[in-house]
Amino acid sequence: MSNRLRRDRPDARRTVVALSAGTLIAVVAFAGSFVVRIAAQTALADEIGTFAVLALLATPAVALVASAIELRHAQRVAALMAVLVLLILAAATVLALLTR
Amino acid sequence: MLTIELLALLCAAGAGTFGAVVGVGGGIILVPLLTLFLGIPVHVAVAVSLLGVIAVSTTASASYLDGGFVDRRVGLTLLVATAAGGIVGGYIAGYLDARVISALFGVVLVLVAIQMLRGRRVSGTEITGDPEGLEFDSSYVEPTTGTEVAYRARRIGLGGFVSLFAGALSGLLGVGGGIVNVPTMNVLMGIPIRVAATTSTYMLGATAAASTVLYLSRGEVDFALAAPVVIGVFIGGRLGVAFQRRVPQQALILVFVALSLFFAVQMLLRVVNG
Numbered sequence: 001m002s003n004r005l006r007r008d009r010p011d012a013r014r015t016v017v018a019l020s021a022g023t024l025i026a027v028v029a030f031a032g033s034f035v036v037r038i039a040a041q042t043a044l045a046d047e048i049g050t051f052a053v054l055a056l057l058a059t060p061a062v063a064l065v066a067s068a069i070e071l072r073h074a075q076r077v078a079a080l081m082a083v084l085v086l087l088i089l090a091a092a093t094v095l096a097l098l099t100r
Numbered sequence: 101m102l103t104i105e106l107l108a109l110l111c112a113a114g115a116g117t118f119g120a121v122v123g124v125g126g127g128i129i130l131v132p133l134l135t136l137f138l139g140i141p142v143h144v145a146v147a148v149s150l151l152g153v154i155a156v157s158t159t160a161s162a163s164y165l166d167g168g169f170v171d172r173r174v175g176l177t178l179l180v181a182t183a184a185g186g187i188v189g190g191y192i193a194g195y196l197d198a199r200v201i202s203a204l205f206g207v208v209l210v211l212v213a214i215q216m217l218r219g220r221r222v223s224g225t226e227i228t229g230d231p232e233g234l235e236f237d238s239s240y241v242e243p244t245t246g247t248e249v250a251y252r253a254r255r256i257g258l259g260g261f262v263s264l265f266a267g268a269l270s271g272l273l274g275v276g277g278g279i280v281n282v283p284t285m286n287v288l289m290g291i292p293i294r295v296a297a298t299t300s301t302y303m304l305g306a307t308a309a310a311s312t313v314l315y316l317s318r319g320e321v322d323f324a325l326a327a328p329v330v331i332g333v334f335i336g337g338r339l340g341v342a343f344q345r346r347v348p349q350q351a352l353i354l355v356f357v358a359l360s361l362f363f364a365v366q367m368l369l370r371v372v373n374g
Contacts, residue, residue: 012165016166027155027331034327034331045323046323046324056330067172071172081177089310096313099194099314
C-alpha cells in the first residue's frame with residue numbers, strides 16, 4: 001500500500017520553479033518600484049508597480065499550467081481541475097474587464 | 101505620503117511575522133492595521149492585503165511542494181470552489197459600503213479568536229478498505245518522525261461547498277481563507293493538519309488572484325501602497341518561519357486573541373461611529 005500511496009505525489013519541480021521565479025520577479029519589481037518612488041519618480045514607480053502586480057497575479061496561473069502538465073498522466077482528474085481553475089481565473093479577468 | 105508607505109512596510113512586516121508564527125497569515129492583522137492606524141480606505145486595504153496573500157502563498161507553496169507536503173489532488177479539487185468563491189467575494193465587495201465590510205471583518209476577527217482559543221487539531225483519517233465515491237487516499241512523510249503517514253480524504257463534496265464560502269470570505273475581506281480551509285480539511289475531511297495547512301497555502305494564491313483582478317479593475321489597487329505591503333509581508337513571512345520554533349507559541353496565540361478582539365471592537369466601533 002505504501003508504494004501505491006507515495007506515487008500519489010507526482011514530481012512538482014516545474015510548479016516549484018514557476019512559483020519561485022514568478023514571486024522573485026514580482027518582489028524585485030515591487031522593491032524597484034518602492035526605491036524609485038523614494039527617489040520621487042512617481043510615474044516610473046507606477047509603471048514598475050503595475051508590472052509587479054501583473055507578474056504577481058500571473059504567478060499562480062503559470063503554476064497551475066505547470067501543475068496540469070505534471071499531473072496529466074498520474075492524476076488526470078487533478079490536471080483537469082487545474083485547467084478548470086485556469087478557466088475560472090480567465091472568467092474573473094473577463095468580468096474585471098467588463099465591469100471596469 | 102512616503103511616511104505612510106514606510107509605516108505600511110512596518111505594519112506589513114509585523115503582520116506577516118505575527119501571522120506566520122501563529123499560522124493564520126498576515127491579512128487578518130494587516131487590514132485592521134492599515135484601516136485603523138493609517139486611515140487607508142478599507143477597500144484599498146483589502147486589495148493590497150490580497151496581493152500580500154498571493155506573495156505569501158506563492159513563496160511558501162514552492163517550499164511545501166518541494167517537501168512533498170501539498171496534496172495537489174485535494175487542493176486543486178477544492179480550488180475550483182475557492183476560486184469561484186473568490187470571484188463572488190471580490191465582485192460583491194465592489195457593491196458593499198465600507199462600513200459593512202468593517203462590520204463583517206469585526207465579526208470574523210471574533211470568530212477567528214474563538215477558533216484559535218479552541219485549538220482543535222485532529223490527526224488524519226486512517227485508511228480501511230478501498231476509497232468509496234469521491235475519496236482520495238494519499239500519504240506524506242512526517243518530518244518530525246520520518247515516518248510515512250497514510251490518510252484518506254473524505255467528504256470532498258462537502259469540503260468544496262465550505263471552500264466556496266472560504267473563497268468568498270477571502271475576496272471580500274482580503275484574508276487568506278486558511279482560517280476556514282484548514283479546519284475544514286482537518287476536521288471535516290480527515291486530512292492531517294500539516295497537509296491541510298500546506299495545501300490551504302497552495303490554494304490561497306489562485307483564490308486571491310481571482311478576486312484581486314476585480315479590485316484592480318475598480319481602481320482599488322494602490323500601487324504606492326502595494327509595494328511596501330508585498331515586500332513587508334514577504335520579509336515578515338520569512339522572519340515568522342524563522343521565529344516560529346524560538347518563541348512560545350501558546351503565549352503568542354493569547355496575544356493574537358487579545359489583538360484580534362481589540363481590532364474587532366475598533367472595527368465595530370468604526371461602523372457605529374460612521
